[in-house]
Amino acid sequence: MLELKNISKAYPGVQALSRVSLHIQAGEIHAICGENGAGKSTLMNIIAGNIAPDEGELIWEGNPIQPASFHAAAALGIAIVYQERSLVDELSVAENIYVGKPPLTPWGLIDVKRLTQQTRLLLQGLGLDTIDPQSLVGSLSPAQKQMVEIAKALAANPRLLILDEPTSSIGEKESRVLFQMLQQLKQAGTAIIYISHRMAEIFQIADRITVLKDGVGQGTFDAAELNPARLIQLMVGRTLQETHFASYAQPDVYLQIHQLSGSGFQDISLHLHKGEIFALAGLVGAGRTELALALFGDTPIVSGTVQLNGREIRFRHPEEAIAQGIAYVPEDRKSAGVFPERSITENVQATLLSRSFWLDASASAAATHFCEKLNIKTPSIQQKAGLLSGGNQQKVVLAKWLATQPGLLIIDEPTHGVDVGAKAEIYQILKDLTQQGLSILLISSELPEVLLLADRIGVLRQGRLVKILDKSEASESLILSLASGTYAPKSDYND
Amino acid sequence: MTKQKPNLNHLLQDRVLSLSLTIALLAVVLALVYPQQFATWDNFSQVMLNLSIDTIVAVGMMVLMIGGMFDLSVGSVVAFSGGMAGYLMYYHQVPVPLAIAIGMGGAILIGLTNGWLITRIGINPMIQTLAMMGIVRGFALMLSGAGLQNFPWEFIVVGQSKLLGLQMPVWYMLFIVVGMSFLVQRTTFFRRYYFIGGNERAARLSGIQVERMKIWAFVISAFLAGIAGILLSSRLGAALSTSGRGLELRVITAVILGGASLSGGQGKIMGAFLGALFMAIINNALIIARVSGYWQEVILGVILVLAVAIDQLLLRRVHRK
Numbered sequence: 001m002l003e004l005k006n007i008s009k010a011y012p013g014v015q016a017l018s019r020v021s022l023h024i025q026a027g028e029i030h031a032i033c034g035e036n037g038a039g040k041s042t043l044m045n046i047i048a049g050n051i052a053p054d055e056g057e058l059i060w061e062g063n064p065i066q067p068a069s070f071h072a073a074a075a076l077g078i079a080i081v082y083q084e085r086s087l088v089d090e091l092s093v094a095e096n097i098y099v100g101k102p103p104l105t106p107w108g109l110i111d112v113k114r115l116t117q118q119t120r121l122l123l124q125g126l127g128l129d130t131i132d133p134q135s136l137v138g139s140l141s142p143a144q145k146q147m148v149e150i151a152k153a154l155a156a157n158p159r160l161l162i163l164d165e166p167t168s169s170i171g172e173k174e175s176r177v178l179f180q181m182l183q184q185l186k187q188a189g190t191a192i193i194y195i196s197h198r199m200a201e202i203f204q205i206a207d208r209i210t211v212l213k214d215g216v217g218q219g220t221f222d223a224a225e226l227n228p229a230r231l232i233q234l235m236v237g238r239t240l241q242e243t244h245f246a247s248y249a250q251p252d253v254y255l256q257i258h259q260l261s262g263s264g265f266q267d268i269s270l271h272l273h274k275g276e277i278f279a280l281a282g283l284v285g286a287g288r289t290e291l292a293l294a295l296f297g298d299t300p301i302v303s304g305t306v307q308l309n310g311r312e313i314r315f316r317h318p319e320e321a322i323a324q325g326i327a328y329v330p331e332d333r334k335s336a337g338v339f340p341e342r343s344i345t346e347n348v349q350a351t352l353l354s355r356s357f358w359l360d361a362s363a364s365a366a367a368t369h370f371c372e373k374l375n376i377k378t379p380s381i382q383q384k385a386g387l388l389s390g391g392n393q394q395k396v397v398l399a400k401w402l403a404t405q406p407g408l409l410i411i412d413e414p415t416h417g418v419d420v421g422a423k424a425e426i427y428q429i430l431k432d433l434t435q436q437g438l439s440i441l442l443i444s445s446e447l448p449e450v451l452l453l454a455d456r457i458g459v460l461r462q463g464r465l466v467k468i469l470d471k472s473e474a475s476e477s478l479i480l481s482l483a484s485g486t487y488a489p490k491s492d493y494n495d
Numbered sequence: 496m497t498k499q500k501p502n503l504n505h506l507l508q509d510r511v512l513s514l515s516l517t518i519a520l521l522a523v524v525l526a527l528v529y530p531q532q533f534a535t536w537d538n539f540s541q542v543m544l545n546l547s548i549d550t551i552v553a554v555g556m557m558v559l560m561i562g563g564m565f566d567l568s569v570g571s572v573v574a575f576s577g578g579m580a581g582y583l584m585y586y587h588q589v590p591v592p593l594a595i596a597i598g599m600g601g602a603i604l605i606g607l608t609n610g611w612l613i614t615r616i617g618i619n620p621m622i623q624t625l626a627m628m629g630i631v632r633g634f635a636l637m638l639s640g641a642g643l644q645n646f647p648w649e650f651i652v653v654g655q656s657k658l659l660g661l662q663m664p665v666w667y668m669l670f671i672v673v674g675m676s677f678l679v680q681r682t683t684f685f686r687r688y689y690f691i692g693g694n695e696r697a698a699r700l701s702g703i704q705v706e707r708m709k710i711w712a713f714v715i716s717a718f719l720a721g722i723a724g725i726l727l728s729s730r731l732g733a734a735l736s737t738s739g740r741g742l743e744l745r746v747i748t749a750v751i752l753g754g755a756s757l758s759g760g761q762g763k764i765m766g767a768f769l770g771a772l773f774m775a776i777i778n779n780a781l782i783i784a785r786v787s788g789y790w791q792e793v794i795l796g797v798i799l800v801l802a803v804a805i806d807q808l809l810l811r812r813v814h815r816k
Contacts, residue, residue: 298700319702328700336700339693341760350690350701353683400701 007056034212049073077159089138094119249276260304264290279454287463327401340386370399391422510754546775547668555716562688563759571631573739576724578639581734606717610710654729692759
């Protein structure tokens with residue numbers, strides 16, 4: 001039905017896809033597996049016409065196509081359900097579902113009666129009899145919204161349906177209905193591309209599985225050929241990193257968190273030694289960033305205690321956290337880390353502003369110092385940060401924080417969108433910092449990175465700390481199964 | 496590390512520089528074409544006097560726009576502070592310094608209200624300051640009615656005396672421009688607005704108290720508008736409820752001509768002055784050339800669009816590289 005030949009796509013600093021080929025048949029459920037950043041989302045966006053590939057061709061039923069636009073892809077019968085929502089909270093369920101082409105009266109106006117009827121029928125098919133087509137989407141639960149999202153895709157009677165992590169926010173019951181629905185669609189000849197991190201689901205419904213790793217196709221397999229262990233190995237499958245870092249953890253505890261709860265995480269207890277790197281692993285949405293933001297004073301802590309260097313602390317604003325020696329390198333560098341229109345010096349200055357009334361030369365001295373120390377490649381420290389490469393921008397954000405001389409560095413996805421060379425440099429920098437006594441709380445979805453850097457690893461799932469692993473006992477497959485919930489020792493089985 | 500060579504691109508991107516050159520060029524041309532009318536001391540001091548009120552308000556607007564905000568109520572505040580002081584002096588014989596202080600206090604209160612409602616309650620700045628524009632204009636009407644006159648000598652002298660051949664409002668304006676320019680360049684307090692306007696989320700995560708700073712910006716802007724209002728009614732010797740009508744848009748125009756951007760993070764205080772100066776010279780030239788007043792608005796509108804269009808084209812060129 002759909003064939004992809006040698007699709008490549010590069011972003012500045014990253015080769016997102018390189019010569020990926022894929023063959024989708026009518027009436028099959030085809031799972032795409034890979035780690036975060038393996039290129040799954042990019043590939044799906046190419047099929048759905050949101051992104052144009054740099055190279056390669058798409059062949060739809062024997063004819064080469066260039067679905068450069070979403071509408072062109074939709075006209076062919078391709079529908080996609082995104083991981084992020086595409087619903088408008090202020091409109092009703094029915095209006096959202098038929099946003100593209102609502103049924104019309106002979107006068108060309110929206111036929112509200114038929115709109116409601118069609119929606120009700122569609123929702124019944126999905127076992128959603130409880131949702132009123134007229135209710136506003138904003139009033140629904142996250143799980144219901146996800147199902148409406150799927151209904152919206154189905155309303156167009158697609159011939160190829162793409163589902164990106166459809167079960168990440170819905171419960172057991174909805175999942176079962178969804179799978180039944182997918183089986184029916186499959187019988188009717190619809191092709192389905194299914195992306196999920198949950199191994200159990202994939203083996204439950206997929207006919208064939210294609211594995212991506214670092215933007216390269218690892219082959220397509222019949223689901224019967226594989227088992228979870230083998231699949232994880234294919235997804236992870238790199239040779240072990242050559243470099244090994246020593247641990248610089250000291251015996252004294254620097255940060256102690258006790259039964260901490262807040263928005264997005266519950267009942268988390270852990271401690272961090274001086275000079276230690278503690279990694280928080282888990283799937284997207286497991287509550288890692290939420291925990292970091294609460295520690296940093298950006299969001300409120302609901303209950304529990306935090307001790308820094310033996311003293312109990314609680315921050316109402318990041319300013320207070322910074323004054324106590326905490327630094328936070330955010331996940332999204334563009335929207336929360338860097339000031340693209342300001343120079344490198346000024347970026348470094350941002351965290352030092354509250355230290356003096358008059359602007360002084362300390363920032364420019366610090367900028368010069370860190371440009372050298374972190375090997376930031378730039379013609380001048382007066383260069384606008386936005387003009388640097390991703391890796392160098394990340395180093396500027398790091399410099400901004402190191403200038404505050406923190407005792408605890410929280411670093412969220414430090415190597416997102418950073419090229420391989422700069423990655424290795426950032427790893428070395430982080431390790432050097434711990435040698436000087438800095439404690440690091442590392443949040444990363446890249447498991448090799450976690451295993452390489454961390455002294456201990458806490459795995460989060462659905463806002464709870466599932467397990468703390470020592471470096472010696474951790475492996476990628478163990479972390480992945482803990483994070484996705486397929487590994488369930490009796491003691492903390494809670495599903 | 497090498498220093499980048501200045502070239503035409505840099506020149507065009509530094510608005511203070513390019514606008515200074517444009518103004519100089521314009522002045523030279525006008526002096527050659529209208530030596531009798533334009534290039535005289537009287538005309539110069541008149542142009543400076545006319546732009547002084549606008550510039551004082553524009554300085555506050557520039558601070559706001561660097562931080563990614565703007566304030567539509569400043570024109571009404573100009574009428575309000577003058578009206579308040581005038582009302583107290585005229586009807587209640589309040590001593591001049593106290594009347595001025597109360598007028599300024601009222602202006603500060605308006606700025607505080609704007610800032611508080613926008614940051615703590617989350618009202619959109621456009622809506623909040625638009626509403627405040629109407630509310631404050633209403634109060635100004637109540638205070639000064641059809642206009643108040645016959646103010647004490649001590650009040651008149653504030654805006655009508657001269658120093659070194661220039662009217663006092665010009666000196667106040669120069670003092671505010673130079674002083675604020677220095678503060679914005681050199682103090683960490685004002686530098687924060689560049690970070691807030693450049694990336695608000697990153698500013699908060701860098702430990703900047705974004706909400707508090709925003710409230711301050713509205714207070715500073717209203718404070719400067721208050722000063723402008725007192726100066727205006729002192730200069731005119733009258734408090735008029737129509738003072739400052741349309742001022743907010745004129746001032747925003749000047750500030751954008753001076754290098755500010757609606758999305759924030761850009762601009763210098765000197766740019767606010769140059770933008771207002773540029774507009775004043777154009778106005779002056781059109782009056783000397785006896786062009787109908789209707790055309791002035793058209794021409795200023797065209798210039799504003801041109802300035803922003805040039806900016807966008809330059810931006811695209813930088814990005815393509």
